[in-house]
Amino acid sequence: MRLSVLGSIILHSLILVFTVFSLPIFNDPKIDTPPIIQIELIEISKVTNVPEKSVQKSLEEKNEEKEKKEEKLTRPISKPKDEKSNKKTEEVEDTVKKVEKKIEKKMIENMPIRKPQTKKKDMFDPLKLAELIDKQKDTKTKIDDIPEKDYEVLDSKPSLNKRLTLSEEDAIRAQFMQCWSIPLGIPFDDTMIVKIKILLNTDGTLQKPPEVIQHERMNKPSEKYFRTLAESALRAVRRCDPIKVPEVERYESWKSLQLNFDPREILRG
Amino acid sequence: MKNILLFLIFLIPFSFNSYATIEIDITEGNREPLPIAITNFFHDGSEKITNTDLPSKIRDVIQNDLESTGLFNSIDEKAFIQENKSLHLKPRFADWRLINSQGLVTGDLKIEDERLKVEFRLWDTLAEKEIEGLVLITTPDNWRRISHMIADKIYERLTGEEGYFDTRIVYVAEEGPKNNRVKKLAIMDQDGANHKFLTSGKELVLTPRFNPVRQEITYLSYFKNLPRVYLLNIQTGIQQVVGDSPGMTFAPRFAPDGNKIIMSLAREGNSDIYVMNLNSRVVERLTDSPAIDTSPSYSPDGKKITFNSDRGGSQQIYVMDSNGRNQKRISKGSGNYATPVWSPRGDLIAFTKNFQGQYFIGVMRTDGTGERLLTENWYQEAPSWSSNGRVLIFYRETKADSSGKGHSASIWSIDLTGFNERKLVTPGDASDPSWSKLIQN
Numbered sequence: 001m002r003l004s005v006l007g008s009i010i011l012h013s014l015i016l017v018f019t020v021f022s023l024p025i026f027n028d029p030k031i032d033t034p035p036i037i038q039i040e041l042i043e044i045s046k047v048t049n050v051p052e053k054s055v056q057k058s059l060e061e062k063n064e065e066k067e068k069k070e071e072k073l074t075r076p077i078s079k080p081k082d083e084k085s086n087k088k089t090e091e092v093e094d095t096v097k098k099v100e101k102k103i104e105k106k107m108i109e110n111m112p113i114r115k116p117q118t119k120k121k122d123m124f125d126p127l128k129l130a131e132l133i134d135k136q137k138d139t140k141t142k143i144d145d146i147p148e149k150d151y152e153v154l155d156s157k158p159s160l161n162k163r164l165t166l167s168e169e170d171a172i173r174a175q176f177m178q179c180w181s182i183p184l185g186i187p188f189d190d191t192m193i194v195k196i197k198i199l200l201n202t203d204g205t206l207q208k209p210p211e212v213i214q215h216e217r218m219n220k221p222s223e224k225y226f227r228t229l230a231e232s233a234l235r236a237v238r239r240c241d242p243i244k245v246p247e248v249e250r251y252e253s254w255k256s257l258q259l260n261f262d263p264r265e266i267l268r269g
Numbered sequence: 270m271k272n273i274l275l276f277l278i279f280l281i282p283f284s285f286n287s288y289a290t291i292e293i294d295i296t297e298g299n300r301e302p303l304p305i306a307i308t309n310f311f312h313d314g315s316e317k318i319t320n321t322d323l324p325s326k327i328r329d330v331i332q333n334d335l336e337s338t339g340l341f342n343s344i345d346e347k348a349f350i351q352e353n354k355s356l357h358l359k360p361r362f363a364d365w366r367l368i369n370s371q372g373l374v375t376g377d378l379k380i381e382d383e384r385l386k387v388e389f390r391l392w393d394t395l396a397e398k399e400i401e402g403l404v405l406i407t408t409p410d411n412w413r414r415i416s417h418m419i420a421d422k423i424y425e426r427l428t429g430e431e432g433y434f435d436t437r438i439v440y441v442a443e444e445g446p447k448n449n450r451v452k453k454l455a456i457m458d459q460d461g462a463n464h465k466f467l468t469s470g471k472e473l474v475l476t477p478r479f480n481p482v483r484q485e486i487t488y489l490s491y492f493k494n495l496p497r498v499y500l501l502n503i504q505t506g507i508q509q510v511v512g513d514s515p516g517m518t519f520a521p522r523f524a525p526d527g528n529k530i531i532m533s534l535a536r537e538g539n540s541d542i543y544v545m546n547l548n549s550r551v552v553e554r555l556t557d558s559p560a561i562d563t564s565p566s567y568s569p570d571g572k573k574i575t576f577n578s579d580r581g582g583s584q585q586i587y588v589m590d591s592n593g594r595n596q597k598r599i600s601k602g603s604g605n606y607a608t609p610v611w612s613p614r615g616d617l618i619a620f621t622k623n624f625q626g627q628y629f630i631g632v633m634r635t636d637g638t639g640e641r642l643l644t645e646n647w648y649q650e651a652p653s654w655s656s657n658g659r660v661l662i663f664y665r666e667t668k669a670d671s672s673g674k675g676h677s678a679s680i681w682s683i684d685l686t687g688f689n690e691r692k693l694v695t696p697g698d699a700s701d702p703s704w705s706k707l708i709q710n
Contacts, residue, residue, distance in 0.1 A: 169291070169293055172293055177298050178299060179299070180295060181371065182300060183340075183428055227429065228427065234395075238395035256290040260295065
């Protein structure tokens with residue numbers, strides 16, 4: 001009975017110790033997540049959207065610098081022609097190997113036994129230095145090989161920072177506000193909102209005539225006020241043609257727009 | 270196979286995301302009047318027109334009507350690029366867009382069998398299409414009415430609500446010193462044209478009101494120093510007394526069906542609301558209060574009546590059912606409220622308010638909420654609605670100086686925005702206006 005109780009206590013304490021040392025939440029420092037504010041996100045997207053090529057270039061430059069440093073480290077020692085010098089170099093090579101082995105041993109000994117795997121990736125591993133250099137070389141050639149046009153293809157792929165920023169949305173909104181003559185005679189009605197879908201060309205011109213989504217309502221004889229509102233909105237879209245648009249690189253993000261012409265607050269009086 | 274399907278289902282939201290349409294809400298816009306080009310109506314000269322200025326006169330009437338609403342801005346014809354001759358065949362829309370015109374009015378004018386035939390078209394210059402067209406035939410003398418009807422069509426097509434240009438205004442024309450005023454009934458088109466007097470001025474006339482369905486007026490006139498309610502047919506000129514009951518009658522107004530008159534009748538020092546059936550001449554009492562109940566006005570569906578009463582200590586606006594039940598005070602603000610008039614749209618009640626020595630014309634919802642004062646002045650009262658419930662006319666007096674000079678009365682109009690205030694042109698002093706519905710015949 002005693003033995004079994006003791007055994008249970010020992011086993012439990014072992015499991016406890018094991019969890020304390022093994023689970024990442026006990027070792028890992030807390031991840032500092034900055035507070036997400038919408039405006040900040042937009043700023044980020046604005047920054048990341050515009051100079052993507054330059055960011056890639058700076059990455060390339062960093063890679064090149066790394067390569068140069070690593071080349072210095074792994075540069076093959078040129079062998080001297082005479083035997084003496086050969087011997088000397090052999091000796092030097094031996095000492096280097098010994099030192100390296102010592103370093104290896106020390107590194108292995110000093111290496112933390114259990115660390116979260118996510119962090120390991122970022123850590124410098126001298127054992128895989130050569131591999132890393134090879135990979136860098138590969139990536140460099142890949143970046144160089146990408147033609148200019150393909151950046152656009154990359155850009156056209158959907159991602160968060162390809163969306164319109166608020167300021168870009170505002171710029172488009174402001175243009176339609178200028179073009180829209182509100183029919184002020186319409187009485188207030190909570191359903192008085194006209195939704196228009198437009199498709200734009202890269203230069204901001206209309207690809208096809210604007211389309212009222214609620215076109216069925218527009219054609220009803222009892223919906224005279226709605227028709228008037230819809231027609232005023234269509235006039236605004238045509239009057240604004242072509243609109244000033246954000247950069248062509250992000251064409252996919254703004255080529256299709258839904259404009260909601262909503263005069264309810266104005267008509268409420 | 271199952272895995273592939275699951276993978277495809279997993280991809281669906283991403284595919285939507287990649288082609289998502291961005292929504293942009295446009296909640297503000299340009300509040301400037303809509304720029305519109307109204308051209309001279311084309312006449313090829315093949316037939317003789319006695320009034321050679323007719324094409325430009327028709328244009329002017331349409332232009333004045335539309336501009337008076339404050340919703341349209343007629344572009345100066347000097348800016349027009351396309352000439353009338355080629356315009357007659359087809360508009361060059363780019364030319365009209367160039368001068369910032371969003372609407373274009375063109376027309377043809379012909380005389381056929383001594384009758385005037387006017388054909389008009391309204392174009393959307395941005396959509397490049399005709400959005401309204403009409404042919405009107407009448408005697409050449411009737412060109413003003415045709416012009417108003419065209420303006421009504423344009424207004425209706427571009428604002429969505431019925432126009433109010435082919436209408437008339439009846440009012441009390443005043444002249445002479447203030448202590449001995451001569452008051453005559455007068456009628457004119459809403460733009461001041463075709464003015465004429467309906468009574469001679471021997472008897473004092475007050476509160477003329479249009480019948481909403483017939484060319485008929487009810488008004489109050491003093492006969493042997495007693496006020497009586499009269500009916501006057503505008504087309505035939507026949508006049509008859511409708512209320513000759515003991516006591517004094519005031520503030521008559523037609524019911525929406527035009528077959529009843531609601532009024533205030535004072536008996537033994539107590540004024541209450543009564544309704545008279547014009548066919549049977551039966552009078553029915555609707556209120557029974559020791560206070561002064563007056564200025565009744567029906568809702569457009571005829572189910573409710575608004576009136577003012579001082580039963581609560583001060584003059585306020587009340588609403589009741591058409592049978593006199595469920596009387597309820599609706600005005601809540603400070604000051605005295607008078608002359609409530611139910612809007613033809615049914616959503617608002619217009620009133621005169623006296624507060625801190627100033628007079629206001631305002632509107633409130635039918636439950637008394639949403640009070641908005643549209644205009645303020647030293648003295649003004651008696652609002653009357655346009656047929657579409659968008660504009661009010663009322664009269665305003667100017668203060669006389671210490672010598673008694675400088676007093677005048679004139680008719681003004683204001684729209685529901687409170688920004689478009691205009692003075693109506695009358696030959697002399699004018700008060701107590703009433704606006705007709707669209708003439709329609």
